[in-house]
Amino acid sequence: MKNLPSLGSLATLLSISLAISGLAQDGSAPASAKELPQFWKTRLEHVDEAVRALKKGTASVIVETPGRRSVFLVSYGAAEDRKGTANYNSAVGGRDPFSYARKDGTQKPVVFLLGPVHGHEVEGIAGLLNLIQVAETGRDLRGREWGELAANLAKCRVLIIPCGSPDARARSPYDSWVGIDYAVNERIGMGTRPDGSNQTWPFVKQIHPMRGPQVGTLGAYWNDRQINLMHDEWFDPMAPETRAFLRLARDEAPDYIVSLHSHAATPELMQTSYVPWTVKETLKKLGDRLQKRYAAASLPHRASGTEPKVDGQTFPPPHFNLVSALHHTCGAVTFVHETPCGLRTPPYPQVNHEQLLDLQMLLYDELLRYAVENPVNWSPGKRATAP
Numbered sequence: 511m512k513n514l515p516s517l518g519s520l521a522t523l524l525s526i527s528l529a530i531s532g533l534a535q536d537g538s539a540p541a542s543a544k545e546l547p548q549f550w551k552t553r554l555e556h557v558d559e560a561v562r563a564l565k566k567g568t569a570s571v572i573v574e575t576p577g578r579r580s581v582f583l584v585s586y587g588a589a590e591d592r593k594g595t596a597n598y599n600s601a602v603g604g605r606d607p608f609s610y611a612r613k614d615g616t617q618k619p620v621v622f623l624l625g626p627v628h629g630h631e632v633e634g635i636a637g638l639l640n641l642i643q644v645a646e647t648g649r650d651l652r653g654r655e656w657g658e659l660a661a662n663l664a665k666c667r668v669l670i671i672p673c674g675s676p677d678a679r680a681r682s683p684y685d686s687w688v689g690i691d692y693a694v695n696e697r698i699g700m701g702t703r704p705d706g707s708n709q710t711w712p713f714v715k716q717i718h719p720m721r722g723p724q725v726g727t728l729g730a731y732w733n734d735r736q737i738n739l740m741h742d743e744w745f746d747p748m749a750p751e752t753r754a755f756l757r758l759a760r761d762e763a764p765d766y767i768v769s770l771h772s773h774a775a776t777p778e779l780m781q782t783s784y785v786p787w788t789v790k791e792t793l794k795k796l797g798d799r800l801q802k803r804y805a806a807a808s809l810p811h812r813a814s815g816t817e818p819k820v821d822g823q824t825f826p827p828p829h830f831n832l833v834s835a836l837h838h839t840c841g842a843v844t845f846v847h848e849t850p851c852g853l854r855t856p857p858y859p860q861v862n863h864e865q866l867l868d869l870q871m872l873l874y875d876e877l878l879r880y881a882v883e884n885p886v887n888w889s890p891g892k893r894a895t896a897p
């Protein structure tokens with residue numbers, strides 16, 4: 511049920527005029543904070559609050575964005591000294607990843623959770639702020655206990671960037687997409703052409719940086735320098751955020767890295783292009799396990815994890831995106847996770863906030879379980895385990 515706004519501010523008058531014009535009911539108006547569950551925290555000020563409230567976790571700012579916003583990193587578990595004698599690429603050239611990071615199967619797994627780099631894909635922010643609450647208290651922001659997840663968190667070093675692109679997030683007036691039309695989500699994410707029509711995929715990626723005469727309003731895919739952080743120039747990055755992510759991966763040598771995204775369809779743990787076949791097989795295994803968890807919880811799911819594919823057997827070739835680049839920086843199993851976002855437009859799955867949060871929490875639960883069960887061992891002479 512909608513709360514009637516009280517009189518007295520311009521924002522209130524605007525809400526009333528939207529309600530009178532019917533916009534609040536037609537699947538296009540953003541929900542007000544009062545209409546959203548209290549556990550659904552996706553705004554930049556929510557990230558600031560969570561960072562300020564940390565007791566067990568440690569916070570740092572890893573980079574300032576072109577829009578002068580801070581990208582926060584929250585970490586749990588002490589860093590272990592695994593530094594080798596070479597960067598990853600040279601170590602692999604020397605047929606010995608251990609020369610980059612001395613992973614011997616006895617150390618804490620390192621898991622890096624990169625929050626949304628696309629600003630309207632807010633579901634991952636809600637998920638990661640709930641994960642931080644679990645790391646702090648054992649319970650999510652609903653008060654639900656996550657015993658095994660909390661125990662596994664304590665066995666790992668966990669790096670959490672709650673929001674990967676604050677510039678992009680600041681450009682989305684929507685804190686939730688539950689009950690909203692697909693076209694609105696597309697307009698906010700991809701922006702508009704000069705004639706006011708929506709930019710659409712895949713054409714929206716055919717201009718980059720996203721500026722010039724074909725751009726009307728800038729969507730939430732981009733930072734304030736109009737860079738889509740999934741598609742930067744990896745060998746000479748255009749965005750300071752990209753440099754910071756790559757540096758963090760190089761310094762920490764994570765075993766697993768997930769980049770959190772949202773789309774309209776059922777959830778998918780995606781395959782990563784241009785990574786070793788062993789990594790693709792791990793992603794299939796992880797995907798199978800995750801989809802089973804979703805099915806068991808009666809959440810939207812697919813029949814299985816996504817099958818690995820050989821890259822580039824057809825034209826056009828697959829793209830070498832942020833998670834491909836992160837893999838080649840540190841050797842981690844890297845992947846994109848896409849979650850539905852609750853749009854009301856058929857045929858997309860209808861999901862509420864509880865379910866959206868469960869989809870996130872089960873991903874973290876399964877990923878950390880897998881990381882703890884499969885310690886990485888790069889010791890020379892031993893058969894390497896995942897990644």
Ligand SMILES: [Zn+2]
Pocket residue numbers: 628631771772
């Ligand atoms: Zn995305």
